[in-house]
Amino acid sequence: MNGQHYAAVEAGGTKFRVAIAEGRNIVADTTVPTTSPDETLAATISFIRNWGQVAAVGIACFGPLDLEETSPTYGAIASTPKPGWSNAPVLTRLRDELGVPAAIDIDVGGAALGEWRWGAARDLRHFIYITVGTGIGGGMFVDGAVHHGMGHPEMGHISVERVSGDDFAGFCRFHGACLEGMASGPAIADRWGAQGADLSDRPEVWDLEATYLAQALRTFTYVAAPQRILLGGGVMQQPGLLELTRTKLADQLAGYVTGDTLRQPLDHYLVAPTFGQDAGLVGAIALAMEAASSGG
């Protein structure tokens, strides 16, 4: 076992995945259920400490997260309906108890960083990473860093144009029929009365899903002009959905594009992430490496 070891934490709403990596290779890992912050963070810290010495810890965390660098609560969960987690100091607790440099980002931001270092967005200057699952989230990468504005993006909550004939009210408790309200995993289940995995052979389900996703990707394209969009998450495991979304995106853009990559076909513009369901954990490794090299 040569080389540095890094602790990586993908902090999710139902479970924390915790791994020790040598370089980017995972050499040990565990899963901790997300209960209370005290319990979950203690179990996470205990696993890392019992493994041995690490150079740094990286955390790709569910949101909303305080990412204002000047904020006294930087790296803590922001106000959340999740019981007990509002203001939970995820970053400082791990950093202080482990006594090593630490870095945190929102889960999709971490995933974007990992894809940029080693995956489907390698060497790009500007791209967007989208995940479609229990929720819909997005991270934007600009000039070598995950983009943070005032807080972090919440790309799942943009407005979409209701498809003619679709009378589903929408699932989002804040916005009703926003993108997440119309096209997340729970929205699919609620609209069609079955889980996505059990709707595989119903083309109308995926045609509608692809239509809403293509609308959203058109919006991301026109707002930010990324060089590429990575589209992953559990819902995207449906065979053929990525290809269908790509075709509908080309239709939606209607030829109104300024970059040559956006001329059809969009095979190099809209792609699956390399690390699939591991994108968050791989991103956490990348965050740990950044923390180690910056001394953060």
Added chain:
Amino acid sequence: MNGQHYAAVEAGGTKFRVAIAEGRNIVADTTVPTTSPDETLAATISFIRNWGQVAAVGIACFGPLDLEETSPTYGAIASTPKPGWSNAPVLTRLRDELGVPAAIDIDVGGAALGEWRWGAARDLRHFIYITVGTGIGGGMFVDGAVHHGMGHPEMGHISVERVSGDDFAGFCRFHGACLEGMASGPAIADRWGAQGADLSDRPEVWDLEATYLAQALRTFTYVAAPQRILLGGGVMQQPGLLELTRTKLADQLAGYVTGDTLRQPLDHYLVAPTFGQDAGLVGAIALAMEAASSGG
């Protein structure tokens, strides 16, 4: 007359505004109608040359524009329905014939730069500038520079959710009922059968307009998490429209925000640009100064 002089060109689809500035103060200016590229650029160059020596020229230009730095046609108009202007080499023609450093950006990008240096976005790290007029355009500013991705944003062409009861087909020749198709000046005129200026006393016109604008601003907020949005352009001259849009934006966000500035009221989040209808020309001055200092 001490100090450097800069040539500033706001290149618009119907006219070019050309000015000589000492620092940021305009000391001479003219207007050139937009006819053919040869004629319009020659008249522009002639005005600047007749005035005397300038240190640099800055151009805030209508789009679409080739802004890929490695492109052989960098600084030229991209493919456009505007007769004769596809591939017109605006940047190189002005730079080479005037023999001075030159910088170009899309009109809304230039406007954003000017507002960042001297206006309503001074010292911000990340903001968005939107103009609502004949078209709807937006520029994004990230960490000290106008954001370019693959080409430049085309924020007017995002999808919006049709307001219940609104059966207007939409004005955009590419996307029909996109933001620009539903809420630009020509869309207002087409929907209501009169120019906006003659509809001042019809509150239903501005209520609907503010609803679409608020939807779009919510989308920009969730995609990019800007610290502020500047909202200008001819349509925004309607008294009370900015305030109404602000109220509707707060409603649309529905409390789902991560930054404290987004708690109501949004007086510091959604604001008018300082330079109003001169934002593009002021931005061209800022571009000229950048060209002079970088030797571009």
